[in-house]
Amino acid sequence: MALDKLGKELDALLGEGRVVRGNKIPESKRTPKEPLPYSAGDSIGNISARKVETASGAVLLHEELFPASHIHGEVPLDRFSSLEGLGNVLPTNAPPLPDLEKVIFLDTETTGISRKSMAFMVGIGRWVPEGGFRVAQLFLPAPPDEGALLETLNSECEGAMHLVTYNGKTFDMPLLEGRYTINGVTSPFKSMPHLDLLPLARRLWKRGAGSGKLQAMEAKVLSYHREGDIPGAEIPAEYARYLATGEAGRLPAVFTHNALDILSLGALLAAAAEVGREVTPRIKAEPVTREELIRAADAATDSYEKKKHLRKLAMVYKRAEEFDALLNVTAKMREEDRCDPWPVIEALKVLEHKAQDYLTGSEIAKEALELGFWHPDDREAIEKRLARLAKKAGE
Structure with a gap:
């Protein structure tokens, strides 16, 4: 489906033309013009989820705990727990990362790439103290309940002190911050230090990877090759189809795609730390003239x-x-x-x-x-x- 056609269909489904930018959505505009053609259940196809209800509506939460013994490509998850050496490859003015339990890895799936787009899925990865990597995925079954997704996302981010994304400074976070403003929900990310792995990955590995795209880095750095993955360009159409019919279609594959993105964020950060442990920090004079x-x-x-x-x-x-x-x-x-x-x-x-x-x-x-x-x-x-x-x- 062409992106322009998809964008028009999503605009009609989401009623975005009724939202005044920068203002909280009035209660009268929180419901679609016509009833949705389905009832949101507690699962999406074969993806189990539980309903989380807030004052703004309901969102579905899918959780999965990957044990420390799990291997992503060639990287065991227990390597995520040590970031020693990472400071040697980060920019000199980058804030140091705190204890790993306070770092969140975030990735979104969105309705498109325009300024009107919204995130219908937000995945959060966190290292848990008892060992393992927890991936929590928030899914929006009804666009008028977007405020519930953002409020639940805030709950998932409690105690977090550092954000890690891939191309998040350019795409994910500006989009999310805009949606926070529109919904009148306070964002936890405004003052949170943010490490975007894309520039770091390009600097460390692009020559061998040939591209800065996440899946190219997975193949080069992690020796991980996805099989049967849904292309990112096809994801907005799957959500549009779900809104129109209530059928899960390939949405379970979207959950898998999102979870793999988040696992790769953790694995790439661990790989960058390994590079840092192998180099000697160099002190050089900064250019001045x-x-x-x-x-x-x-x-x-x-x-x-x-x-x-x-x-x-x-x-x-x-x-x-x-x-x-x-x-x-x-x-x-x-x-x-x-x-x-x-x-x-x-x-x-x-x-x-x-x-x-x-x-x-x-x-x-x-x-x-x-x-x-x-x-x-x-x-x-x-x-x-x-x-x-x-x-x-x-x-």
Whole structure:
């Protein structure tokens, strides 16, 4: 099914056009226009689940405990319990991970990839003190009960102090934060340190893996090859079909897909720690001058390191009031990461207050809003600057 057609069907099923962005969903709009054509049970096909009810509705929770002896690819789960050496391969300013019991591994399955999309499944992996890796999967049987999924997710995250995802900074977390805002539920992730494994995996293993995709890393690093896995691009259609018919279809395969993603997060983190234990930490002087920062940014193969050097360079130009150079650097940063609000905001400040180029500023703001997945606070900041720029430009 084409994504545009799927998106239209999901919009109709979810009634998303009735939601006012940034506001809590009114009670009158929490029910679909027509009754759902099925009754949600306590299982999805052959996947057993228990119903968790909150003031906002009900969500289904499937739990599975993988023993420490379980092997994922070539990685026994008991290796998850030791992250010694991980600090040797993390960026220098990355916060250290706490005790593993306080780390959560998160992955979502969503209705699509647009700004209107929602997560119909959220999987959480945690190491349990008695030994083993618990995977809890929250499934949304009825979209109007989305608040219940988020509230139950908060309960699952109690005591957590660090978040681990794969490409979560670009996709999963901006999407979830937006849904928290729409539903008027407080997010536990706003102030939680977040380690996105994608940049780290690219830096450590992309040359051999040939791709930064999770399944390529599974094959290269873990010697794990999925068999019969449902392609990610087909998952939204399975949920749409479930909403329309009430039939589980291939949703059990979606649960398996999500659980494998979470197991791979833990295994890759353990593998990264093993790499760290084999290297000697190197202490080197950070680039400081313009020339050093330019060379460091050009030489960086890791996206995180490149952005770090470019941001420092931008601040050098800002302090020197060399605004044309600052705009050039922020343009490079936007190309590197379209979901980083900092270079967008800095460029808009210069174009509004220094260059007084309101049209260019408006174009940059519009392009950013169109292309990026944004935390609601960042989107609001860009929208406010766009409104001022448009007014000054006479639009």
